[in-house]
Amino acid sequence: MSTRDLLRGLPVLAHEMPSFDPADTPDAPVPLFASWLAGAIDAGVDEPHAMTLSTVDADGAPDARVLILKDLDDEGWRFATTSTSAKGRQLAAEPRVALSFHWREQGRQVRVRGTARPVHPEESRRDFLARPLGSRIAGMAGRQSEPLDRREALDGAFARARALVLNKPDLAPEAHTVYLVRPETVEFWQADRARRHVRLRYRRTADGWERELLWP
Numbered sequence: 001m002s003t004r005d006l007l008r009g010l011p012v013l014a015h016e017m018p019s020f021d022p023a024d025t026p027d028a029p030v031p032l033f034a035s036w037l038a039g040a041i042d043a044g045v046d047e048p049h050a051m052t053l054s055t056v057d058a059d060g061a062p063d064a065r066v067l068i069l070k071d072l073d074d075e076g077w078r079f080a081t082t083s084t085s086a087k088g089r090q091l092a093a094e095p096r097v098a099l100s101f102h103w104r105e106q107g108r109q110v111r112v113r114g115t116a117r118p119v120h121p122e123e124s125r126r127d128f129l130a131r132p133l134g135s136r137i138a139g140m141a142g143r144q145s146e147p148l149d150r151r152e153a154l155d156g157a158f159a160r161a162r163a164l165v166l167n168k169p170d171l172a173p174e175a176h177t178v179y180l181v182r183p184e185t186v187e188f189w190q191a192d193r194a195r196r197h198v199r200l201r202y203r204r205t206a207d208g209w210e211r212e213l214l215w216p
Contacts, residue, residue: 013191017107020190022200028209029186029202030074033110036188037072040103053079054098055090063090069101070127076182077112078119080127083177085144091116097181107191114183121174128172137161139176187214 001009018039026032040048049069057063065087071078077099082088091097099112118124128139140161141154148154164171183204190198197216202209 013107013193013195015105015107017191017193020108020188020198020200022188022198022211022213025200025211027211028074029183029188030072030076032188033186034072036103036108036110040106040108043103043106045103045105048101048103050101051077051079052100052102053087054100055087056094056096057086057090058093063087070178076114076180078178078180080124080176080178082139082142082144082173082175083118084142084175087145088175088177091179099181109187109189111185111187111189112181112183113185114181116179116181119178119180124176124178125172127178128176129170133165136165139173140165140171142173142175192216 037048047068050066051069052064053067054062054064063086067079067081069077070080079099083092095115095117097114097116099110099114101108101110101112103109128136131139137158138161141157142161143157183202185201185203187199187201192198195216199214199216201212201214203212204210
């Protein structure tokens, strides 16, 4: 069997999915996202806080990777990374980003487009210190995205970082940064077995938020 035939034989949208009435939605996108996120958690979706962060590099080429949503409020979506990493440098040069959430078990996607800005350093520090031990050790090891000549170098860096974290548990690296994504558009996508998908997009205006349906 060819790869093409294998892919075409895989089921798509073959499971039960929740309904979505776009007429019964709040005036702003954050409350609806919070409701969908809670529904994904209740439904047992695996890692529902995982999201794809898309940026562009210095040449304008797109880049994407999966991160974890750290917080959500009326201002927008928050995530954390190292400001000296590849994505950190990309954000410094071009702060416009896209976030993508996919909750396969519910046939739902959410797309966020906006601008990412660093929050106050103290908030970033608190975020780092609230992380599990292993995550803090990895963060203190640093050098994210740099070439790695041999695996033993990583082992040594982690051993030194572990000793540092255990000796100074209140220490946080200056490069650890929480970013706030202030949304300009947010699209909610609900799949339908008959392919009559529901797409609702919020667009920020001078007077608040405007809602509109999109063709599937």
